Amino acid sequence: MATVTDPLLSFLQRIQSAALCSMGPTDFDPKRYVDLPLKTDLPAAISAFNSLPRQSQSGTIPISDFSHFLKQFFDEAASDLVYTKPVDFEPEPEGFLVKVENEVMREWALEVHAIWKNLSRRVSDSVKTHPERHTLLYLPGTVIVPGSRFQEVYYWDSYWVIRGLLASKMYETAKGIVLNLVSLIETYGHVLNGARTYYINRSQPPLLSSMVMEIYMRTGDVELVKRVLPALLKEHSFWISDIHQVTIQDQGGCKHFLSRYQARWYQPRPEGATKDEKLSLKFSTPSEKDAFYHEIASAAESGWDFSSRWMRNSSDLTTTAITSIIPVDLNTFILKLEQDISTFAKIIGDNSTSQKFIEVSKSRIATIRSLLWNPNLGQWVDYWLDEHDAHQGVYNWNPASQNCKIFASNFVPLWLLAHYPDQLTEEYNEELIMNSLKKSGLIREYGIATSLSNTGQQWDFPNGWAPLQHMIIEGLASAHSKEARQLAESITINWIKTNFAAYKKTGAIHEKYNVESCGEYGGGGLYKPQTGFGWSNGVILALLEEFGWPHDRDVTTS
Incomplete structure (x- = not known):
């Protein structure tokens, strides 16, 4: 404890x-x-x-x-982070967003690109020489902070920051972020929620391998793969340790292993x-x-702090019971980690490890299909653990324990289509999933809602978050169906438009948005809405890189 x-x-x-x-x-x-540094x-x-x-x-x-x-x-909070210009920042990089033809949109995209300079920091040398005076942890490389009150590196934010940096051709900065996170694994055994002493007790959604894969696909940097692979193996061990892993026995007596969040x-x-x-x-x-x-x-x-998804009573935050939940998105991320490890091991010639993780990932694929897929809904769902179903640490499968409420996370496994499509399309009906998404009520006029419950929590309706937009859009865009790809583009256009409208109105990129109203940022939760904002910037740039913006497409909602 x-x-x-x-x-x-x-x-x-x-x-x-x-x-x-x-x-x-x-x-x-x-x-x-x-966050105050001691003098x-x-x-x-x-x-x-x-x-x-x-x-x-x-x-x-x-x-x-x-x-x-x-x-x-005390010095001011965050004064132990020092502004530093990224070494690879260019005002307009060569080959930047070549599909963005509209001049107004391109001008705005360059302004979003320039925000990387504002969010770029290095940890002060004082943190290294006097760590006992700081809650900030020392990191060796340049960091990109989310913005506003979040003045330290955060784990899963960094994936979408890196996606944006790669669109901005800032490969060295992206690589530096990865190496910072690797240093945390090497010190603490896992990537921390954020680079503060008070985050040591927990992690966040495991997306480090995905960061490395994105960089490798752009640069072919085999040395980075070699450097990071031991850390990824250690991270995988963390997520399948007794702290996180749960054993569930299905109705045929077969045991399955899935993971949960547990600080x-x-x-x-x-x-x-x-x-x-x-x-x-x-x-x-x-x-x-x-x-x-x-x-x-x-x-x-979980990164979803906080949401009715984790609550027994959606109107009462004190009924949060996430350790009794097997989240479908967490297990999707771990599956991709396993597949990435197999790919990386093969790249560096470690065929034994590669084959081992092929088998490990096949087992998780089968488990997700068996326990977390709901064919009647056409969605993947979370699973509630019931102590009454447990015997000697093994839970007996109960189909009634699937959480059939609608959350954006129910469609996160679609994201695998963009990365390992052969692992998904053979097992599921794309048309069924897409129709389920269209009928779910999650797709609103200006993005995908996090849930259908307006509880006042920030990971609930009417808020839409950039990471969820991006994962579902990427999945739809990679589907075989032309209609799915058109849906992906439609969601992208509306999401970009509301980000653009809010920026023109407020002069800032926001942490989250109200998907019911164009240009309105999101609210709710235990702190004020924040600006900056690392992952929102990254998703804007990544989507514009993928889908572009034609000359004749309007940038407004009129």
Whole structure:
């Protein structure tokens, strides 16, 4: 059971709580306080904090005293990241988006491309020399941050950042991101949720092999493949370890192995501790609180933080129960990891490993088809684990435990069509899947909704997220059906238009969008909507590279 043992992090959480009491909840972001770099040694700061005057009844520190203390002992959050111009950035790279013929769209695409400069950082040398003063982790290469409050590398964001960088011909920057993530695996055994000490307890959707594959397909860099393959093997071991892997026995007595999200954490998440603690007031016992904290941290590992997808009661975040769910998209990502490892091993001549992972991936394909495919829906679905169906750690398959609610994740396996089509098309009816998607209600006027439930959580309706658009669009575009490819292009056009409209209205690229209203960014969740924004930029550029924009296509929605 992981606990807060980092002295700096424990102290910063005390400061976070004091800040909420002293300054009030208005515009309060708990993450800011656990990101503060310490100017001096920790004991001096703790002593000064303990000596601050406090109101006798509430214990609140006067704002002026608290602000003075922060300025005296801490630098601003994210000041331990230093702006650096990417070595391979060009204002208009040769061969950039050759299919984008419309002048207005091309001008905007170049502005999106230029955002990479704004999001490019390197970790300050002070983090390397005094790691005990920072929650930021040292990374050797240039980093691309998502933007706004997210001033560190994030795992699955980086895949779509890299897709955009490759469209921008920034191959060295893309390769540097991969090597940063590899350094995390080599140090911690897995890629962290993000490059902060408080993220060590969890990962995020495993897309590192996909990043490497995209770079290899562009550059043919065999040395990168050799460098990364041992780390990918270690990452695969992480996702099939006892922490994540679950055994399910089907009705024929055959055992199957699938993976789930599960953080090693039973406390409030440091980056959101005050909010987690407030939510936990519903529970009366320490064990109930610990279980809630574990589920919330595990949901953060999914990248979908937060969603009715993980909740027993869609109107109550405290009913999050993600560790009881086998997510179809996670197992799709692990399947692709296995297939990528096999491909990479073959490239470098390791035929034994290549053959081993061919067999491993075949087993997962069969398991996904057997347990997570719902032929009546024409969709892949999550599976709820029920302790009543378990015996000695093995769950007995129950078709009633499939979650038949509609989420965009139900169509993420389509993404495999763009990468390993022979593994998917032989087993499923493309027309059935496409018709199911069209009838699902997920495809709205300006993109694919995350779910059909408007719960106020940010990974629910009416929000649309760039990664989900991209994966489903790529899958549709790679299908044999002309109608599927036309649908992919239609979704792309509308998604690009709403991104464009929002940019013209606000001057920014946003983290998420409202798929019901053109140019309106998304909302909900536990923090304010963010701009920047790494993966949104990447998806815009990747889609424009793939589909282009003809001279005569309007860029507005009129």
